[in-house]
Structure formats: C-alpha cells, structure tokens
Amino acid sequence: MEKIRPILYGVADYAMIRKKNGWFLDRTAKIRNLEDTAYAMFLRPRRFGKSLIVSMLRAYYDVLFADRFDEFFGGTEIGANPTAERGKYLVLRFDFSAVAKDPVRVEDSFNAYASLCCDAFARDYPQRLPDGLAERILRAPDICAKLNEITVGLAHTGIKLYVLIDEYDNFTNTILAESGRNAYDELCHGGGFFKQFFTNLKTATADTDAPVTRLFITGVSPVTMDDVTSGFNIGTNISLEPQFADFTGFRHDDLRAMADYYAPRCGFDADKAYGAAIAWYDNYRFGSAAAPSIANTTLVLYLFDKLVRAKVWPDDMVDENLRTDYAKIRHLVTMDRRLNGNFHVLENLLAGGSLEEPITQSFQANEISKKENFTSLLYWLGITTITGSNFELTRFGIPNETLKHLAAKMIPDAYSDIYKIDERMFDINKELVAFARRGEWSGFIGILSGIVKENFAVRDAVEGKKVVQATLVALLTAAKGPYLVSHEREAGGGFYDLALAPRLDRWPDIAHAALIEMKYVKAGDPAPTPEQLADIKAKAIDQLDRYSSDPALVAKWHLDTETGSDKSVASPKGAALGEAALSPLHNGTVALHRLVLVFHGGDCVLAEEV
DSSP: OOOOOOOOTTOOOHHHHHHTTOOOOOOTTHHHHHTTOSEEEEEOOTTSSHHHHHHHHHHHHBGGGGGGHHHHHTTSHHHHSOOTTTTOBEEEEEEGGGSOOOTTTHHHHHHHHHHHHHHHHHHHOTTTSOTTHHHHHHHOSSHHHHHHHHHHHHTTSOOOEEEEEESTTHHHHHHHHHHOHHHHHHHHSTTOHHHHHHHHHHHTTSSTTOSEEEEEEEESOSHHHHHHHSSOTTSEEOTTOGGGTTSSSBOHHHHHHHHHHHHHHHTSOHHHHHHHHHHHHOOBOSSSTTSOOBBOHHHHHHHHHIIIIIOSOOSOSSOHHHHHHHHTTGGGGEETTEEOHHHHHHHHHHHHSOEEEOOOOOOOGGGTTSHHHHHHHHHHHTSSEEEEEETTEEEEEOOSHHHHHHHHHHHHHHHHHHHOOHHHHHHHHHHHHHHHHHOOOHHHHHHHHHHHHHHHHTSOGGGHHHHHHHHHHHHHHHTTOSEEEEEEEEETTEEEEEEEEEOTTTOTTOOEEEEEEEEEEOTTSOOOOHHHHHHHHHHHHHHHHHHHTOHHHHHHHTBOTTTGGGGSOSSOTTOBTTOOOOOOOOOSSBEEEEEEEEEETTEEEEEEEO
16 A cells, blocks of 8 residues: 655654655755855745755755765755765754743843754764864853854864854844844844854854855844844845745645645545645745745645645634744734834735835844835735836735735734724624625624724824725634635726635535625715715626626636525615625525625715625
8 A cells, every 4th residue: 555655744854854755845956056155044934944944954064964865865856966065064053943032031041052052063073073172162151152162163174164043033033023122122232142143153254264164044034134243244145036936835836746646645636725725825926026936835734734634624724833923023013002104004005905115135123114124024024925016116915815814913913902802803703604604794894894983083094995995804804704805806807895705615505705895985075975875886886797797706706697696685685784684595606795885984884785
C-alpha cells in the first residue's frame, strides 16, 4: 500500500521534513542567487515559511552537515548542481522569537537566550575553533562579551562564519504593539541592548578579514532594523528583488500539484481545494505587480493538513495562530482611545478597494503615522499586496479572503476599544445564519444600521460615504457568517456595492444570497423626500437588474433563474425593514435577495428588498 507523504504543518525543520519525506517545495535553486549577496535581509509576512529557509541554509552551509549533503539535498535542484561554498561554514544561529516580550524581562531574556546560542556554537565546533576560543566564549559573562570573543577570536584565521538571525523583530514588534513606544525605544535607540547587539555584529563585518562572511536575517518589516542600525547599512534588503519573489510560498503550479496528489488519495475534490486555497491564501506579490502570485505557506498547509490528516474541511478557513498574530497590531489604528489617521487609511482601503503610495523600504517606528509609511507597513505585514502601479506610485489591495477578514476585524476591534460593540458581533453572526437558512435579512441590517449611526455621530462626516461603506464591509466580514463578503466587484457591466456571496464550497445547503446597493445622501444636505427616495430606489433597481443577471454570478452562486428572489423572499417586495419574513424550502438553488439601503449621513432612511 502506498505511503502518503505527510504534511508536517507547523514544522520549520528542513532536516526533519526531508527525513520524513514531508511535502516540500524545492526552492533550493535560490541558494545560488543568494550567494550574490553576502549580507542579506529577507522580509515576509508572518507564517510565510521564513524559518524553514533559515533551517535549509544551515543544512546547506554548516560544515557539521557536509557529510549528509545527499541525505538533505538529494533530488533537489541545488543537489544536482551545488555551489562551491556548501558545507564550508561555521554557523551561528539565533531565533529571536524565543525572547520574552515583557519589557521588564526582555533584556535579561535576550541576554540569556543569545548567550545560549553562542555557548551552543562553542560546543558545536570545539575542534574547529582556535585553541582556547571555545572556553573563552563559554566563560564570557554576557552576549556582547561572547559575541566579541567569537568575532575577535576568528578574525584573520580564514575560518568562515555564517550568522543566521530568524525573526529578528519578533519581540520588538510585540513590545511596540502591547507596551508602547517608550518601551520599544529603550530597546532600539540610544544605548539599548538590542542596538548594541547589532553594533557588535556590524563590527564583525567591517573589513576584508572580518569573520562574518555571510549574514542572513529574516523578519516582518524594516522598522526595527531602521531603528537599531539607521537603515540596514550592513547589507542588502533583498525582499523586493525579482529573483526572490517566490523564495517562500506556493505558486499556482505548486498548489495544483499538491491538490492533485492528495485529493485522489484522501477522498476530497482537488478543484475545490485548489480554488479555496487561491481564494483564501493566495495573491501576494512581492516586488511588483508582475511578480508571480504567491500563497501563504503555513495557511496552505493548514488547509491541506485538515483535509489529509483530520479528513475534514476546516470550519474556519483562517488559521487561529495567524488571527492571534494580527490581533497584536490593533494598536496601529487607535491612540489614547481615539481613532487615528491610520484607522482612516485602513477604512479607505476597505471602502475603496485600494491605496496608492510609493513603497517605503526604510522608516522608523516614530514615522509610522505618516500615510505613506503606514501604507507600506500594511504591505510588509501582508495585510495588503501589490496590485498595480500608477507611474511612481504602487497600488495596494487586500490579497485574499483571509486578510480581508483580518483587516476588516481591525475596524470593529477599534470600534470596540472606543465604542464597546464586541457583544453585537455575535448578534450579527446569528442574524447572518438566520438569513442563510430562512432569508431573514432585517435582523442583520438593523444591527448594522445601529452601529453605523453610533459611529457616524462621532466621526468627521467629510468622507461620510466611505465611513458607512467601510463599517458595513468590516462588520459583515468580521462577524464570520457563512458568506464571502465582497465589495465593489464587477458584474453585469458595473460594480456592485456589497454582496453576501454564499460559501457553497463549505455549506452547499445555503438557500439565500444578497446583493446590496448602498446609496448615500450627505449629512449636511436636507433629508430626502419620499419622491427623492423613490427616484434613488429606481436607479438602484436598474443597477441591481444588471448585476443580478450576470451569467457568471448566476452560475457561481447557483441562483434560481426561474423565479429569482420571488422564490424565497425575506420580506415581501417593497417591504420595509423589520416586517415579517417567509421561510421557503431549499431545493438546490439559491434565492437572491436584492436590497437597497439609503443612508442620510449615519441614518438608514430606507432598507427594502426590491
């Protein structure tokens, strides 16, 4: 009986994956490209496979593994044509995710952890180090002293040292998010211990006989590096270079191969799994809009691990570990219990669909509030991706359903910090489920309208329409109902405002979907008269007629084309918000509910099905 290759979800140990014949994307050819840069920094969003790259580099370059080259790299691209430097280095490795995130403990934790790494280095290579150096490293009292012993002791010896630093900004990002700027600045400015660590490291690369011949650093954003080194001036940020655009992550051909391998062996639909991976985890582009589309490594493995090992479709397509990671950055959009300018950037992204700014590769934490820097930070964090360009500007958009959920949740999280709406998110979810089952739309529309009104009352009404749009999109998305919440998507020769697209891949018995046309009257204008409302509604109906007849939308949503929304009407045609609903039976097709919402400022003055 064929042994199915295991999916080692959460494992970042290259040697273990190869030993167990786990599913593996061969990116070893990139090692050859990497050798063109002696000191490199590689940035990618969280859980994108960076630690596996670090582990692979150690397996390739470490002299301790030279005699296991065929075991680790047999059958790979680099294995067929290795470089001259393989197995020629002593490797000093750090993983700063192991450092405590508590500002009170962080310095002691960093010193203890980094010292252990240096001690492990001394114990790994006792016969390869100059006489007495291993003992001097072990006796040195702290990380700075140990690092100095290593770099001074190896200088002018001809011994080549490769320093690997994984997740360099892990603990600093958390401290910035949870403890604030003052605690962060103590680490990265002045005489902070972290700044001193990188100063010592820079010294070890300073001349032709310097022992640190190669350096590879991974992280999420350039912020901390800019703070501790005034820019990565000891090397090159390779993150946007075309040859490294697919250094981590799944290309489309990788996804297709994985789905086609596991589906017949594990009893699930390959096309369904491939499509879900594209919709939820794909569409990252690194460097330019012409770069290949890449899916998040860990999230793809999360999905296929469920399908292969647990043999279930995940209830939640968003890995809870990633959700926790992104929850830490909610501080970016609030300050002193007020919504800041960053919140408005995110709100415009959700309302308008894209942002245009130049990519900023170097900026400090105290400059995050600048719009261009915050826009770039969203890109480095993986909340947005590159979707195009406009001369010197880069166009950014949300890459996939996962990030739409996580970005959207930042808005109700901020509302919760300021206005306390947490308990109503459950109510929205409950009402969306009622809509999916019975077509009852008045419940969730009523809750949404109430939150919009509360929020609008304390907001600048200059961009009122975007405030309403972003609030609706964010709350419906964050409520995690049985729908994909889409906004400004093309259909019928136009772009609909908002849709509740049924997730038929996960819940094929959903009986109801919605297209929502949202109209807005400025808060400062007079309230619309009944005649004006009738005219607004007529225009909305004309648009909805075109959107709802789009053949692609009809096919994708399995819409009932014979009777349309008459088959199962949540509220009778023309019924106002809150009137009684009917409960039709599901017969394999989906009933489309076409809703018109009209807001006068923050007040919903019309909510009807048409």
